[in-house]
Amino acid sequence: MIEFRGVTKRYPDGTVAVDELDLEVEAGRITVFVGPSGCGKTTSLRMINRMIEPSGGTILVDGKDIMAGDPAELRRGIGYVIQQAGLFPHRTILDNIATVPLLLGWNKADARKRAAELMETVGLAPEMAKRYPTQLSGGQQQRVGVARALAADPPILLMDEPFSAVDPVVRESLQEELLRLQGELGKTIVFVTHDIDEAVKLGDKVAVLRVGGKLAQFDDPGHLLARPVDDFVDNFVGRDRGYRGLGFRSSAALTLGELPTVTLGEKPARHAGWVLVVDADGRPQGWLNTAESAADGPVGHEHLVPGGSLYDVGSGSLRSALDAALSSPSGVGVAVDERGAVAGSVSADDVLRVLDDARRDDAA
Amino acid sequence: MTWVLGNLSLIGELLLQHLYFAIPPIIIGLVLAIPLGWLANRNTVLRSTLLNVSGLLYTVPSLALFVLLPPLLGTGILNPANVIVALTIYTVALLVRTVADGLDAVPSAVVNSATAMGYTSLRRFISVELPMAVPVILAGLRVAAVSAISLVTVGAVIGFGGLGKMFTDAFQRDIPAETIAGIVLVLLLALAVDGLIVLIGRALTPWTRVGSAVGRPA
Numbered sequence: 046m047i048e049f050r051g052v053t054k055r056y057p058d059g060t061v062a063v064d065e066l067d068l069e070v071e072a073g074r075i076t077v078f079v080g081p082s083g084c085g086k087t088t089s090l091r092m093i094n095r096m097i098e099p100s101g102g103t104i105l106v107d108g109k110d111i112m113a114g115d116p117a118e119l120r121r122g123i124g125y126v127i128q129q130a131g132l133f134p135h136r137t138i139l140d141n142i143a144t145v146p147l148l149l150g151w152n153k154a155d156a157r158k159r160a161a162e163l164m165e166t167v168g169l170a171p172e173m174a175k176r177y178p179t180q181l182s183g184g185q186q187q188r189v190g191v192a193r194a195l196a197a198d199p200p201i202l203l204m205d206e207p208f209s210a211v212d213p214v215v216r217e218s219l220q221e222e223l224l225r226l227q228g229e230l231g232k233t234i235v236f237v238t239h240d241i242d243e244a245v246k247l248g249d250k251v252a253v254l255r256v257g258g259k260l261a262q263f264d265d266p267g268h269l270l271a272r273p274v275d276d277f278v279d280n281f282v283g284r285d286r287g288y289r290g291l292g293f294r295s296s297a298a299l300t301l302g303e304l305p306t307v308t309l310g311e312k313p314a315r316h317a318g319w320v321l322v323v324d325a326d327g328r329p330q331g332w333l334n335t336a337e338s339a340a341d342g343p344v345g346h347e348h349l350v351p352g353g354s355l356y357d358v359g360s361g362s363l364r365s366a367l368d369a370a371l372s373s374p375s376g377v378g379v380a381v382d383e384r385g386a387v388a389g390s391v392s393a394d395d396v397l398r399v400l401d402d403a404r405r406d407d408a409a
Numbered sequence: 410m411t412w413v414l415g416n417l418s419l420i421g422e423l424l425l426q427h428l429y430f431a432i433p434p435i436i437i438g439l440v441l442a443i444p445l446g447w448l449a450n451r452n453t454v455l456r457s458t459l460l461n462v463s464g465l466l467y468t469v470p471s472l473a474l475f476v477l478l479p480p481l482l483g484t485g486i487l488n489p490a491n492v493i494v495a496l497t498i499y500t501v502a503l504l505v506r507t508v509a510d511g512l513d514a515v516p517s518a519v520v521n522s523a524t525a526m527g528y529t530s531l532r533r534f535i536s537v538e539l540p541m542a543v544p545v546i547l548a549g550l551r552v553a554a555v556s557a558i559s560l561v562t563v564g565a566v567i568g569f570g571g572l573g574k575m576f577t578d579a580f581q582r583d584i585p586a587e588t589i590a591g592i593v594l595v596l597l598l599a600l601a602v603d604g605l606i607v608l609i610g611r612a613l614t615p616w617t618r619v620g621s622a623v624g625r626p627a
Contacts, residue, residue, distance in 0.1 A: 096525055121527030131522030135540045135616045148527050177616045
């Protein structure tokens, strides 16, 4: 656990970057610091490994004051990932990743063996080991950055806008990757970003900071979207927060309806309206409007209208249920089970009813 | 050409002497310039002081320095140490700026991430900043080395050995072939040392010669 107690950073010219920050970063979770530029989020992060020294207050890591020991030693126990990875251009990928183990005094063979393991962990092909950072794409470099931070298996990982310099598609895959890794590793992660969508996607807890280094709200992402404490947070959280907030509401209370289906190659019932076409394993392939379709024989791929998003019953949220309903050409959302087979239907009305109940419970 | 063939052993001796005067200053100068360049890169006051002093030193004429040094060092006028010290001063004067510039060019993101990994500042300097400054430092070293090799010839005027002796000798005895041979030899020596530095540089910086991934998909 990382504890900020009245932490302040005031520069000699009088600028206050962080003002009396009190905050507890839970062990084994992802805590995101988010806010506009000048809000002190990066300063707060860098004070944890003493890249910047606080001018007031205390930071405790597992109950120990970080100012007590040697800064270099403290840093070797804390993984650090920065924007554009900050890799060493003069070292191969393998040696970049082996950096901290070597600093900790491992022998070269062990450090490299560990580095090779980590390349696999973060999804880098082994043939990249001997390459230099400039030979890699931005996304690959960022993976190397994460592998390097994880090399000595530190309990804490600090990530300073690590994905902001890569394009949106790569960023999304890196985010997914981070969540997958975190599922396996359970590190205490402090993540800085200026992107609220990234914050609510990755964070177990999100700290919204305002310019001048004041903590505005510290909450889980669902609450942040549902109940911003003031206009600043409301504005910062941005548009569509009601809709995005559904992403943090469980769909457990949602009951599925019946869904008429027909298997590919079979003949649909006439005048049945919209029917969902499935393959032999029950997986949705597309929709067929029997009222409009001229086809009289068996259903083929050529008759299908593409379906909308799918609502996964096991891991879905109200947001994915609602989106499934809204994006479906028939107006009826398709729910699937963990095998991808059709489990039933969901309508926008059902979702709104469940939401209503949930809000009544919240208020009670 | 006949002069050259008739004096091969003399030429060989002068060449060795020349190297004896030129090589130590290049190496000692580089070794001294690295910590000085590091200091110059630490803060702006130190930087301007060091760079001004070294710029000033470089303007002292070499002949004057050869004459000035013996009383200062307490050495005899023909002590080889005079030449070596003088040329070391020039090498340092040239290289302090180069080392400072090379270190300054290391991206701060790389330095910061090294610090954040847990490098102590000395270790970071040796294993991150200095290796990354090698291309710039070696470019400066090539200039300093060629300059040292050429300056050794001036020492011959006051009686030191080296290939410069071929010029004084040629002048006194009126042997034009010897002058030309001397020029060619100094040139070849400079080219050889320069080539050696380039080769060392290539061995030290494999990372500068790899292609980039621009446009490569993630």
